[in-house]
Amino acid sequence: MGQATSHNTPALDCCCCVCINTSEVGVVERLGQYSRLLTPGWNWIAWPVEALNCSMSTRIQQLNTICETKTRDNVFVEVGVAVQFSVIPEQVYDAVYKLTDAPAQIRAYVYDVIRSTVPKLTVDEAFENKTHLADEIKSSLQKIMAGYGYTITNALVTDLRPDDRVKAAMNEINANRRLRMASTYEAEAQKITQVKAAEAEAESKYLSGVGVARQRSAIVDGLRSSIVEFSDAVDGTGPKDVMNLLLLTQYFDMLKDVSSVGANTMYISHGPAAVGDIHGQLREGLMYQAH
Template sequence: MDAMLIIALVFTVLILVLIIKGLMIIQQSEAVVIERLGSYQKTLSPGVNWIIPLVDKPRSIKVRRYQAIGGENVAVVQEETRIDRRETVLDFPGQSVITADNVSVTVNGALYFQVIDPERAVYQTENLIQAIEILAKTSLRSEMGKMELDKLFESRQEINDKLQLVMDEAGNKWGVKVTRVEIQDILIPTEVEDAMRKQMAAERERRALVLRASGEREAAIAKAEGEKRSSVLVAEGKKEAAILMAEGQRQAIDQVLAAGNEKLDPQLVVGYLLGLEYLKTLPEIGKEGDRIFLPFEASNVLGAVGSIEALLKGPSK
């Protein structure tokens, strides 16, 4: 009886030990891949789980951790059985890239990924972090090698989108979702940077010259347009003045002819009016010197004036 009790107690203790040893508490956003006798059995989800001790065994996965060594954070690869399903950042160091115009630049960036299928993450690649990093580097060289240096700085977001597409497609078979890729820095050689700085200065100077020339051209066009309008207005003024003068002369001729009872020769009247205009200009001519030279035709004009005045006064009594 005592022997049976001891056996029962031992059996009970063994059962309790097995139960306790088989209990596994999985934290939120974690997963554990369980193998039974070397083959995949199941994936443990967050909460309380139980496995068969000595038969079921968690499968480890390689992860990268940073440890403070000598005052610096050093990346260390470790093997862990718990798979972190949260978004993880992979900061890969600077990579040398040759652009399409044969310029060597150094590029570093960061990649954000999340494990969505722990089974694939464990079995589809021997070292998940290393596989992602190598693929990111090769994809980065490939995409940036298709572009010239000037376009790299303008197309950073385009490069990010293409890298994310390539990485996400490859990551699916590894059970990984690449959420985003970011190019952090693009470092160029000093001599290339100096050349680009000079090129930018020359480009700014060229644009300034173009703007200055454009302004001068517009100013010249505006000035020419103003002179054109001014000439048109002057011509229109002269035209109207000539019309008014002709109208005034016509009215004067009509008045003279009316005063002469239509017995006067119109040509003689015109000569008379011209003579009057000529006489009006003599005072102005006299202001310019102490001598006045009259052309020979002036006597004819003055004679016409006298004839008309005589006719208008009528015969003397």
């Protein structure tokens, strides 16, 4: 009784029986010529006329390979590829007798596809088209390896690695692009803030002007009312006398308010002529506001 599990390892059994593992197919030769296939389990062979040449696994296998190539913009990159393949059970004969080293054959075709596709792309386009590159590899391998008894389950581009200096330059370009975008957004935000602040200031000044205008209007109305009432109450006084009295009273109130704010010192001419000048200036100002 004997058992064979590796490719190209004959196993002869003096009891004329062999065991084939699960997910494997045995290949029997009669006098050096292909005879038949053996299924998993206990099998009989006519030894020494027949012999087990090998047993082929039908499980999915994975081949990892790395290929270096150059992109259209003259950047060398390493492309990592993982190919998942398996033997077609109905074509074990082709897998055994038509191809000696399946991984080497697959690796050669992977290199051919990568080196004919990637040079047409820039580095950025290569990163963007990894799925397309994987599909190209799978499609090409599927057509070729089917004739050798293999099926390609999947092909994956697992890595795309440019030179470290190129990678650092790409990262710097991307960082600068993002900084430029951030600066643009920040400038737009500052612009909006300044516009809103200007609008708020304009509205504030407008409302302040409206308030001052209303205040002056109220002052004029109050003075007019005071003049009329005082003239009616005191005989021999005219509107001009009352107005002069009110202006001087307001002037003294102003001096009182100014002197009560802080510890400031103010020098004001306060002789009779100066008081007369102030009186004239105040009267002209109020008359101008009234008009």
